[in-house]
Amino acid sequence: MSDHSHSHPTPGLYVLIVLALFVGTCLTWGIAFIDLGIWNPVVALTIAVVKALLVILFFMHVYYSNRLTKLTVAAGFFWLLIMISMSLSDYMTRTFLPQ
Amino acid sequence: MPTEKVRRFPLSTSQTTTTEHPALAHQFDSMEQQQDASTFGMWVFLLTEIMMFGGLFTAYLIYRIKYYPAFVAGSTSISVSWGFANTLVLIGSSFTMAMAVWAAQKGKRNAQVWFLIGTMVLGAAFLGVKAKEYYDKFDECHIPGHVIGKGFNTWGGCSATDKSLGNIAEEIRDPKHGNPNIPEVSADQTAKQTEIFFSFYFAMTGLHAFHMLIGLGLLAWLTLRAKSGEFGPRYYTPVELGGLYWHFVDIVWIFLFPLLYLISRHQHGV
Numbered sequence: 197m198s199d200h201s202h203s204h205p206t207p208g209l210y211v212l213i214v215l216a217l218f219v220g221t222c223l224t225w226g227i228a229f230i231d232l233g234i235w236n237p238v239v240a241l242t243i244a245v246v247k248a249l250l251v252i253l254f255f256m257h258v259y260y261s262n263r264l265t266k267l268t269v270a271a272g273f274f275w276l277l278i279m280i281s282m283s284l285s286d287y288m289t290r291t292f293l294p295q
Numbered sequence: 296m297p298t299e300k301v302r303r304f305p306l307s308t309s310q311t312t313t314t315e316h317p318a319l320a321h322q323f324d325s326m327e328q329q330q331d332a333s334t335f336g337m338w339v340f341l342l343t344e345i346m347m348f349g350g351l352f353t354a355y356l357i358y359r360i361k362y363y364p365a366f367v368a369g370s371t372s373i374s375v376s377w378g379f380a381n382t383l384v385l386i387g388s389s390f391t392m393a394m395a396v397w398a399a400q401k402g403k404r405n406a407q408v409w410f411l412i413g414t415m416v417l418g419a420a421f422l423g424v425k426a427k428e429y430y431d432k433f434d435e436c437h438i439p440g441h442v443i444g445k446g447f448n449t450w451g452g453c454s455a456t457d458k459s460l461g462n463i464a465e466e467i468r469d470p471k472h473g474n475p476n477i478p479e480v481s482a483d484q485t486a487k488q489t490e491i492f493f494s495f496y497f498a499m500t501g502l503h504a505f506h507m508l509i510g511l512g513l514l515a516w517l518t519l520r521a522k523s524g525e526f527g528p529r530y531y532t533p534v535e536l537g538g539l540y541w542h543f544v545d546i547v548w549i550f551l552f553p554l555l556y557l558i559s560r561h562q563h564g565v
Contacts, residue, residue, distance in 0.1 A: 204397070205393075206397075207394060207397060210393050210397070211390075213390075214386060214387070214390035217386045218383060218386060221382050221383055221552075224552075224553060224557060225379045225382075228553075228557040228558070228560045229560060231561045232561070236557075236558055236560070237553075237558040240553035241550075241553060241554075241558075244549050244553050251389060251545060251549070252542075252546065254393075255389055255390075255392070255393045255538070255542045257535075261334070262331060264335055265331075265334055265335060268335060268338045268339065268342070269338060269342075271342070272338070273345070275346065276346065279346070279350070279353055280349065280353050280356070283353045283357065284356060287357045287361070288360060
């Protein structure tokens, strides 16, 4: 197993990441004014997830971290997804059956 | 038993000559182990933060589904341009923070201090814009409750806004214009529901701004320590962990921006 805990990203990579984040922000802002029907929230949140991943992996160095840190971060977001998906699957399906 | 890994107290001088660093706490074998433990601890703290903001996000989404027209009306009344500008400012501050950590790793003391100061300037700019947005909401009587300002007012009459929240919500409920699936509720109920949107808006952005204030305090403290030359290639954990906190606050905003400002610009059913 190769341990990346001693390698670090370079300023050049940070510049690339921040430019990608700026592009993502402009993109999500522009798309908000285009009518995509129900896809507006989906596209906006997809861009947000990609931006968050770039911040977590590179600015927060998770890509270069040891396995314990990676597992910890993944467990946290997994739990967050459980909370959101299970809560919404309840509230969104309450009207499926006649009252 | 690998005796060379056992640290006895008090340390003998022979053990301290090569690797001992003044910042190494006695319970750790090495600086690397200490940093790994600190990073793990910081992430566990951030996970509790994720769950706290996550609870607010979940509640917001549930109420948005339930009170869709009112939430669209509330969301279209906040300024996308200011939110967009603030997103760019906050991402910029994350970049300077990442560079501050890099400068600390490389032992560049001046660069480190300037990147930290740059991060604080951008963070303060974000809070300034936020204050302007809050003042606009105060001016439009969109502060929930009746304690602050002139009280919440959905139907206009507080300031010279051309379209009241109540009218926007009514329009979305109109089957000719919007979604026919949205159940009939009285106009007064719609008014109450826009107040709920603004309760979420202020709770979420307020909690986020509070985290920024704490972050600014941490950055000021880190700047003073960086100025004294405390951090270098072997010890920069405080800057690294301060960075983790700052980037986390950035991530929260990356989700707040689309959820509060963007996704309700077009009025469609859920």
